[in-house]
Amino acid sequence: MDKVILLRYGELFLKGRNRSYFEGVLARNIKAALAPFSCTFTRTQNRYYVENYSFADEFAIIERLKKVFGLHSLSVAVKLPTAFEEIYAAAIDCAPSVPGTFRVNVKRADKKLSMNSMQIAVETGARILRAKPYLTVDLHDPEYVVNVDIRENGHTYIFGETVACAGGMPVGTAGKGMLLLSGGFDSPVAGWRMAKRGMKIFAVHYHSYPHTSLQAKEKVVDLAKKLTPWCGGITLYVVPFTHIQEEIHRRCNANFMITVMRRVMVRIAEKLAEKEGCGCLITGESLGQVASQTMESITSTEDAVRALPVFRPLIAMDKTEIMEQAERIDTYEISKQPFEDCCTVFLPRDPVIHPKLEEARAEEEKLQEEEALIAEAIAGAEVLELKEE
Amino acid sequence: MIYLDNAATTQMFEECAAVLQKYDRELYFNPSARYSGALAAQEAVKDARARVARRLGADASEIYFTASGSEADNMALLCSLRRKSGRVIVSAAEHSAVYKCACELERRGYEVVFAPVTPWGAVDTERFTELLTPDTVLVSVMHVSNETGAVNDIKTLAAAVKKRCPKALFHSDGVQAFCKEEINVHAAGIDMYSLSGHKIHAPKGVGALYVKKGVHLSPFVLGGGQEGGVRSATENVAGICALALACELAGERMRAAAPRLAKERAEAEEYLQKNIDDLVILSRRGACLDGFLTLAVKGVRGEVLVHMLDDEGIFVGTGSACSSHSADKRIAAALGVPDEYADGMLRLTCGDMNAEGDLLAACRALAAAVRKERKYIKR
Numbered sequence: 001m002d003k004v005i006l007l008r009y010g011e012l013f014l015k016g017r018n019r020s021y022f023e024g025v026l027a028r029n030i031k032a033a034l035a036p037f038s039c040t041f042t043r044t045q046n047r048y049y050v051e052n053y054s055f056a057d058e059f060a061i062i063e064r065l066k067k068v069f070g071l072h073s074l075s076v077a078v079k080l081p082t083a084f085e086e087i088y089a090a091a092i093d094c095a096p097s098v099p100g101t102f103r104v105n106v107k108r109a110d111k112k113l114s115m116n117s118m119q120i121a122v123e124t125g126a127r128i129l130r131a132k133p134y135l136t137v138d139l140h141d142p143e144y145v146v147n148v149d150i151r152e153n154g155h156t157y158i159f160g161e162t163v164a165c166a167g168g169m170p171v172g173t174a175g176k177g178m179l180l181l182s183g184g185f186d187s188p189v190a191g192w193r194m195a196k197r198g199m200k201i202f203a204v205h206y207h208s209y210p211h212t213s214l215q216a217k218e219k220v221v222d223l224a225k226k227l228t229p230w231c232g233g234i235t236l237y238v239v240p241f242t243h244i245q246e247e248i249h250r251r252c253n254a255n256f257m258i259t260v261m262r263r264v265m266v267r268i269a270e271k272l273a274e275k276e277g278c279g280c281l282i283t284g285e286s287l288g289q290v291a292s293q294t295m296e297s298i299t300s301t302e303d304a305v306r307a308l309p310v311f312r313p314l315i316a317m318d319k320t321e322i323m324e325q326a327e328r329i330d331t332y333e334i335s336k337q338p339f340e341d342c343c344t345v346f347l348p349r350d351p352v353i354h355p356k357l358e359e360a361r362a363e364e365e366k367l368q369e370e371e372a373l374i375a376e377a378i379a380g381a382e383v384l385e386l387k388e389e
Numbered sequence: 390m391i392y393l394d395n396a397a398t399t400q401m402f403e404e405c406a407a408v409l410q411k412y413d414r415e416l417y418f419n420p421s422a423r424y425s426g427a428l429a430a431q432e433a434v435k436d437a438r439a440r441v442a443r444r445l446g447a448d449a450s451e452i453y454f455t456a457s458g459s460e461a462d463n464m465a466l467l468c469s470l471r472r473k474s475g476r477v478i479v480s481a482a483e484h485s486a487v488y489k490c491a492c493e494l495e496r497r498g499y500e501v502v503f504a505p506v507t508p509w510g511a512v513d514t515e516r517f518t519e520l521l522t523p524d525t526v527l528v529s530v531m532h533v534s535n536e537t538g539a540v541n542d543i544k545t546l547a548a549a550v551k552k553r554c555p556k557a558l559f560h561s562d563g564v565q566a567f568c569k570e571e572i573n574v575h576a577a578g579i580d581m582y583s584l585s586g587h588k589i590h591a592p593k594g595v596g597a598l599y600v601k602k603g604v605h606l607s608p609f610v611l612g613g614g615q616e617g618g619v620r621s622a623t624e625n626v627a628g629i630c631a632l633a634l635a636c637e638l639a640g641e642r643m644r645a646a647a648p649r650l651a652k653e654r655a656e657a658e659e660y661l662q663k664n665i666d667d668l669v670i671l672s673r674r675g676a677c678l679d680g681f682l683t684l685a686v687k688g689v690r691g692e693v694l695v696h697m698l699d700d701e702g703i704f705v706g707t708g709s710a711c712s713s714h715s716a717d718k719r720i721a722a723a724l725g726v727p728d729e730y731a732d733g734m735l736r737l738t739c740g741d742m743n744a745e746g747d748l749l750a751a752c753r754a755l756a757a758a759v760r761k762e763r764k765y766i767k768r
Contacts, residue, residue: 209696210693210696210697210699210700211690211693211696211765213692213696214696246765249765346765
């Protein structure tokens, strides 16, 4: 009697002829997630199994699989050769040991058996009631379900609880995106949401040392690492931004500091995106959240992007919703650390909230040798290949 | 590398490292056990207790070893009170370990008042005396300020407390003073005194609390009954022995370095006054330990200056390292530092292991950094 983890996938069912491609990517991602563990992973039609693992690893394996996008749910099952007495015994074990209601679900792919699904369910239920008389049957709204899944290959799986997984699409099936990652709450959530739709994430962070601290950079590295179980490895560019900020400060109208800064940031991000073959930029902007996220500010920023679309998965989310999501994906505690990021240094007293596009362009033009500054920043970027720890 | 954050922590003496090696690798036995090796460990702790006591002018039975200065402060403030109500007085510029305990006492129903300090961080004796009431149960005033190096005359303060409120206990956080400022706890008439190992070149993770005979502490950690049942835990034999050695060595070495530190301190202040405009020297010469040079510059964030000096291989502090990550402006407010200076606080602290010229070199780099950074003052 072995323990097995059964995995089920969700939205892939909707796919037609290219379904096998999606399944293949999902299987690859699951294998990568299981790499640190000693276990076997098998894939039959519509189903994935994790077997031969150490019981001590079970919790860690489940926690890890819950972060694989494309998986819908999983159950820890007992696997046994198909034989009625053994099935009944295992079903009794699986049923709860405290008073409550239950039902038995039977799926019978092996049609050669002497009893049909209904008969097996009735007999299994009767055995459970005899062994655990404090339980009662409720077919319509039971507190607990004992599942008996009889497969054609001579094996039966018995399981109770179903654990919800992350859902979404397998990472790698929806292209690549360059995430503008700050140390705040929003951008990690934005990256997570795009990864959930199957996008492979790359990230860029702008660093203003010595105006910001080394801890501020470490914080961003920690945030990106937090995303790696969901996203797979992440390539993080840490771009030195101090010189550019100093130049903007020197040449441009102070009220446009942030506007021009963001225009330069997206220009750099787009160049890095092209280098990595990313098809879009991703930002954590949420409409109206701060002065730089008014519609006019967003327009002024987007204007500086040459060709790629900019995805803003949080655009219509409230701050509280974003914070809740950050807590769920475990980035909240890191984001709340109080290190300043580059957006808060050189902050003008009076930033323009509704910049006119023409003015924004004109202010950026004042920046001399912008191309050279951008090239210098990119050349000085630190490239971190972050792997799951 | 120039290290000027000796108030945050110090480099361990080599001699202490050897002691750690000896007691962690060879005499690593649990002092509570019954075999001969354990007895040797027990003897070592006993000997260390006596040596630390001697340094304080106390009796060995009055020394309780702890895991840190903060822990000693916690024990002193939270475990010494018998009465359930009354007034607790702490100075407004105390380290967070004392300040947070005072807040906790307030939550438990005591009336907590903060004694105002001078701009250089010492308790204002006159105003302090006005706060003393007959129902005062506990007073805590640090011996030397961790922010400015200001020295409090704890003997006079303790005498005032004993005169006006004879039932009150007097505690002093001696973490920054220990081995730098002479102390005789009996002569000073104080009831409790905290100290920490890593500020005097002993390892981190060891401290002590002096508790005058007759003052009863309720248990802080329950367990095997070590440290008189007040703080149970298997003794940190190696750390305790290293602390005992460090307090003897540090005493000598710091005394030897004192004249040099005083001279360099004076030169550094003169240089800074000449080369940085809009500068306030918070550590007043004569009233503060010479190892401390705490200052505030207008309109520049201290953290940015720390990074710029870091690039030159110079490590300095931004005030209490324990609170530099919080937005806590408590100390700046207590010292009356104007708002436009409060973000620009820096603390340069020299010790006996600094080389001659370290402080002046740091001041030169600091002046250059301030000049550079001031170009970007918010417009």
